[in-house]
Amino acid sequence: xxxxxxxxxxxxxxxxxxxxxxxxxxxxxxxxxxxxxxxxxxxxxxxxxxxxxxxxxxxxxxxxxxxxxxxxxxxxx
Amino acid sequence: xxxxxxxxxxxxxxxxxxxxxxxxxxxxxxxxxxxxxxxxxxxxxxxxxxxxxxxxxxxxxxxxxxxxxxxxxxxxxxxxxxxxxxxxxxxxxxxxxxxxxxxxxxxxxxxxxxxxxxxxxxxxxxxxxxxxxxxxxxxxxxxxxxxxxxxxxxxxxxxxxxxxxxxxxxxxxxxxxxxxxxxxxxxxxxxxxxxxxxxxxxxxxxxxxxxxxxxxxxxxxxxxxxxxxxxxxxxxxxxxxxxxxxxxxxxxxxxxxxxxxxxxxxxxxxxxxxxxxxxxxxxxxxxxxxxxxxxxxxxxxxxxxxxxxxxxxxxxxxxxxxxxxxxxxxxxxxxxxxxxxxxxxxxxxxxxxxxxx
Numbered sequence: 001x002x003x004x005x006x007x008x009x010x011x012x013x014x015x016x017x018x019x020x021x022x023x024x025x026x027x028x029x030x031x032x033x034x035x036x037x038x039x040x041x042x043x044x045x046x047x048x049x050x051x052x053x054x055x056x057x058x059x060x061x062x063x064x065x066x067x068x069x070x071x072x073x074x075x076x077x
Numbered sequence: 078x079x080x081x082x083x084x085x086x087x088x089x090x091x092x093x094x095x096x097x098x099x100x101x102x103x104x105x106x107x108x109x110x111x112x113x114x115x116x117x118x119x120x121x122x123x124x125x126x127x128x129x130x131x132x133x134x135x136x137x138x139x140x141x142x143x144x145x146x147x148x149x150x151x152x153x154x155x156x157x158x159x160x161x162x163x164x165x166x167x168x169x170x171x172x173x174x175x176x177x178x179x180x181x182x183x184x185x186x187x188x189x190x191x192x193x194x195x196x197x198x199x200x201x202x203x204x205x206x207x208x209x210x211x212x213x214x215x216x217x218x219x220x221x222x223x224x225x226x227x228x229x230x231x232x233x234x235x236x237x238x239x240x241x242x243x244x245x246x247x248x249x250x251x252x253x254x255x256x257x258x259x260x261x262x263x264x265x266x267x268x269x270x271x272x273x274x275x276x277x278x279x280x281x282x283x284x285x286x287x288x289x290x291x292x293x294x295x296x297x298x299x300x301x302x303x304x305x306x307x308x309x310x311x312x313x314x315x316x317x318x319x320x321x322x323x324x325x326x327x328x329x330x331x332x333x334x335x336x337x338x339x340x341x342x343x344x345x346x347x348x349x350x351x352x353x354x355x356x357x358x359x360x361x362x363x364x365x366x367x368x369x370x371x372x373x374x375x376x377x378x379x380x381x382x383x384x385x386x387x388x389x390x391x392x393x394x395x396x397x398x399x400x401x402x403x404x405x406x407x408x409x410x411x412x413x414x415x416x417x418x419x420x421x422x423x424x425x426x427x428x429x430x431x432x433x434x
Contacts, residue, residue: 032239
């Protein structure tokens with residue numbers, strides 16, 4: 001999570017819209033980290049946990065379900 | 078009393094009550110690791126600071142993940158809380174400077190689910206002078222400088238970096254090194270080889286800390302073989318271990334600490350191995366075949382160089398990228414128990430000189 005969020009915040013700081021997708025287990029950490037990096041309102045889409053143990057087709061389903069939220073977060077920036 | 082503010086000069090706070098009430102106050106503020114601490118009163122912090130030439134307000138860096146400002150004074154306050162004697166302070170400062178090096182990646186090591194914690198290896202004459210143990214039970218923490226120096230570094234990481242279990246600290250399990258770290262001296266007197274810091278380019282009379290974050294201490298017992306060759310074979314077999322992600326992380330150039338007990342080291346030395354030969358043998362032998370690594374552990378995020386032919390199930394994957402990434406040290410007392418400690422994730426470790434005032 002740490003470096004994914006780091007990269008997204010850096011993208012935003014370079015003027016590119018970005019959003020971080022995290023699992024529920026990392027939500028609190030993502031909030032704290034984004035604030036520490038200077039972007040407390042950095043957009044975030046939260047999906048269920050765990051992720052790493054899911055099959056490819058399950059992950060594709062999760063991605064499809066989250067896509068609209070990701071797009072909406074990007075369009076707002 | 079001094080608080081651990083996140084920026085600038087450490088805050089002064091006045092609290093009333095006795096010693097235990099002061100300790101409870103620090104616990105409520107979230108500045109302890111769950112064990113009692115010594116309240117960092119101004120006189121105690123000043124005494125700690127008298128063991129460095131650096132100014133109290135000097136900024137050493139910013140501690141990830143939450144980027145607290147690390148000043149010399151704040152490090153001193155945490156060293157007092159950890160129970161350090163003032164003369165330990167140069168070792169604590171060097172350890173903090175080491176984890177602030179970019180190649181240490183302290184933010185990742187502090188937050189990872191992998192639960193890594195810092196190992197501090199002390200080399201040079203200061204170890205003997207301060208009584209930092211590299212002998213019997215040196216990893217065990219029940220030796221004052223070993224326990225308190227390691228704990229001071231962990232309190233600095235926790236209080237200034239902000240990785241605490243209710244927020245950025247995400248260790249699935251962690252290990253007790255998260256409390257006291259793991260600080261020990263190399264047992265230079267009983268080593269058949271030049272010490273670690275000399276191998277890393279420092280003079281023997283220079284004192285250093287070499288710090289690396291590890292997931293834990295993996296033991297190697299060999300009490301039957303009578304030759305160094307036999308001991309090496311057991312060490313190699315123990316390190317061909319699937320349940321650590323390091324075989325998938327070779328391109329990150331992270332090291333493996335191989336901590337040989339004096340008896341094992343001397344047997345290996347008598348068998349004709351120098352430091353270089355032993356590292357090269359480990360590099361050639363501590364490998365797992367591609368077929369065992371496919372689809373397991375951290376395969377999905379593997380960082381392998383191009384020369385590994387993934388289409389060949391028998392292709393051999395080394396545990397580290399080069400022989401130099403084995404950090405050989407001699408540590409421990411009598412007996413035939415060694416250990417190895419793979420660095421975590423992206424932590425390449427760092428060495429810093431201990432500045433003696």
